[in-house]
Amino acid sequence: MSKDAHRSTQLKEEGNSYFQSGNFVGAESLYSKAIIADDTNPSLYTNRAMARLRLGYFDSAISDCDACLKLSGGNMKAYFVLSQCQLAINDYEGALESALQAHRLCAETNDKSLAAVTNQVLRCKKARWDEMEKKRTREGQELEKEVIALMEREREDMVNSCTNDFDRKQVQDEWDQKINLMKETFEKSRKASEQRREVPDWAIDDISFGIMVDPVMTKTGKSYERASIMEHLRRHPTDPLTREPLQPHELRPNLGLKQACEEFLEQNGWAVDW
Amino acid sequence: MRMAGLGPKRLGKELSKITNSLPPGITLVSADNLEEWFLDIQVLDQNPIYAGQTYRLKFKFSNSYPIEAPEVTFVKLDNRPIPMHPHIYSNGIICLDLLGSQGWSPVQNVESVCMSIQSMLTGNTKNERPPGDEEFVRGNRLRPRDIDFYYHDNNV
Numbered sequence: 001m002s003k004d005a006h007r008s009t010q011l012k013e014e015g016n017s018y019f020q021s022g023n024f025v026g027a028e029s030l031y032s033k034a035i036i037a038d039d040t041n042p043s044l045y046t047n048r049a050m051a052r053l054r055l056g057y058f059d060s061a062i063s064d065c066d067a068c069l070k071l072s073g074g075n076m077k078a079y080f081v082l083s084q085c086q087l088a089i090n091d092y093e094g095a096l097e098s099a100l101q102a103h104r105l106c107a108e109t110n111d112k113s114l115a116a117v118t119n120q121v122l123r124c125k126k127a128r129w130d131e132m133e134k135k136r137t138r139e140g141q142e143l144e145k146e147v148i149a150l151m152e153r154e155r156e157d158m159v160n161s162c163t164n165d166f167d168r169k170q171v172q173d174e175w176d177q178k179i180n181l182m183k184e185t186f187e188k189s190r191k192a193s194e195q196r197r198e199v200p201d202w203a204i205d206d207i208s209f210g211i212m213v214d215p216v217m218t219k220t221g222k223s224y225e226r227a228s229i230m231e232h233l234r235r236h237p238t239d240p241l242t243r244e245p246l247q248p249h250e251l252r253p254n255l256g257l258k259q260a261c262e263e264f265l266e267q268n269g270w271a272v273d274w
Numbered sequence: 275m276r277m278a279g280l281g282p283k284r285l286g287k288e289l290s291k292i293t294n295s296l297p298p299g300i301t302l303v304s305a306d307n308l309e310e311w312f313l314d315i316q317v318l319d320q321n322p323i324y325a326g327q328t329y330r331l332k333f334k335f336s337n338s339y340p341i342e343a344p345e346v347t348f349v350k351l352d353n354r355p356i357p358m359h360p361h362i363y364s365n366g367i368i369c370l371d372l373l374g375s376q377g378w379s380p381v382q383n384v385e386s387v388c389m390s391i392q393s394m395l396t397g398n399t400k401n402e403r404p405p406g407d408e409e410f411v412r413g414n415r416l417r418p419r420d421i422d423f424y425y426h427d428n429n430v
Contacts, residue, residue, distance in 0.1 A: 207340060207380040209287040231341055232380050240379040274287075 008038035015047060024054040042072040049081045058085045076105040080113065083120055092128035099124050107214065107226055110248065115227040121213050122272045129269020144186045151179050199271045203261050207232060207240070211271050212261045216251040219244075223254045281339045282308050288384055300388045303330065310334055312349070315388055317395045323358055324395055330354040331391065332366075333384060343378035346370075346387060358401050361394070365411045369404065370394060 015030035031048035038044070045068035052061035065082035068075050083098035099121045106114040155175035162168040205212050207228035215223040218239050230248060232240060239246040265271060285308045292302055303312040311333040317324035334345040348356045348366035356362065361369040371377030372390050404410070 207284075209284045228380070235341060236375075238379075240381045243379065 003040060004037045005041070008034045008041060008044070011037060012041075012044055012047065015051075019047070019051055024051045027051040028055060028057075040071065042068045042075055042078070045071070046075065046077045046081055049078070049085070053081055053085055053088070056088075058088045061085045074105055076102050076109070076111060076113070076117075079105065080117055080120065083124065087120075087124055087127060090127075090131075092124060092131060096121070096124040096128060103214065110230065114230055118213050118225065118227040122210070125265050126269050126272035129265070129272075133269065140186070140190070144183075147182060148179060151175065151182060155179070197268065197270055197274070199268075199274050200264070202257070203264055203271070211265065211274065212257065215254040215257045215261065217254045218246060218251065223257055226251070281335060281337055284340055285335060292385055296385065297389060299392060300385070308335065311384065313384070313388055314354075315392050315395075317392065319396055321396060321398070323398065323401050327357070328354060329357050331388065333387075340380040340383070343373050343375065343382075344384070344387070346373055346391070357395055358403065359395060359398050360400050360402055360404055362404070363407050363411055363414075364403055365414070367414070 011030050011034035015027045015034060018024075018027035018030060028048060028051040031044055031051060034041075035044050035048065045064040049061040049064035049068070052058075052064065062082060062085045065078045065085065068078040069082075072078075079098045079102035083095045083102060086092075086095035086098060099117065102117045103114075103121055105111070106117045111117075155172065158171045158175065159168050162171055199211055203211050205215070205225035205228050206222075208225055210225065212223070212225045214226040216226045216229060217223045218229075218241075220239060220241055222241055224240070229240070229251065233246065233248055237246055238244060289305050289311075296302065299316040299318045301314045303314055305311040313331045313333070314328050315331060316328050330349045330351060332347050332349045336342055336344075346368060348362065348368065350356050350366060356364055356366050363369070368391065370390065372382065372387065
């Protein structure tokens, strides 16, 4: 194992200034050199992962996150970057799991990234729902095509088995009607799934106006998104409604509401962008 | 790591909400971006000080909205005077605790602010400016939120 912590820190700081100026190629290579000098510093791996994420090297960024997590188990940043990479390669389940880990760590340590991480949780849920919706729509369309084709074949057979024009005409009309009815039925069910979408007020945070991921309750019984109320309390330690003093440790998770919001989002992923 | 601000998303949602419906006497004039909005307000009862008039409010939002209050002032146009009120200076600056850093709360919003200002006018009986208005208007270079108002009379 090589370890030259001093040299490594120097390289890392150089890398950081490259990163800040938007030179991710330069930053990535400096972080790599820093890791060669000292491969025991977890933050070098998350920094390189962030540079690689920006460059679109998702697989190697994921390896960096894994390496960081091996060195330091509860690393919030590693989970956060990991989630972004997993989302980029359409690993929705993995991305959500990592985002929730990052969120848990953020909430525990009152980290300032809570709002950004909460957003990432929502993005993962939305992406997963979009994917499922696409699949549902595709399956519905395929089923419709198949059913109509079957009915048309049946109509053909029935018409062909008729012995005179009068019967033929009657059977043809009868089946045309059935086929139309079937198309209408499919059309109606499509409309039901595209109907006007509304998010119930109980799921909405009155500060961000977004759907809640981790609602916490104040003394008054009112719930807010944890990231929003924490952002408010950082500047004004007061209850938004009553203006009475309020400290972060007085907030209580609202588990029932959290579960209700989760279930609502399972069925209505579009609500993330509402 | 850069913070994802609440502001733009929340303002977008407020805008779509108030585009659909606003209480009587309040109308959206323009909201071309997420930094500056204009709304017109009217006083609906028969208060003779404000009868028949329409006033224009300007909202300015910082990146920290709604954690920080918006800057709300009246603007003067040919057909939009600055309303007479003992808490409204003739340059349009409004002295209202809701808009100061102590009185603001992030659960307030554009609609609730307009309604508060509307009711502040409705309840007023004094056809006058704040004491020291002329001097204040001449000398003031501060942004409204940095002015340390003295809320001297809570009955107004």
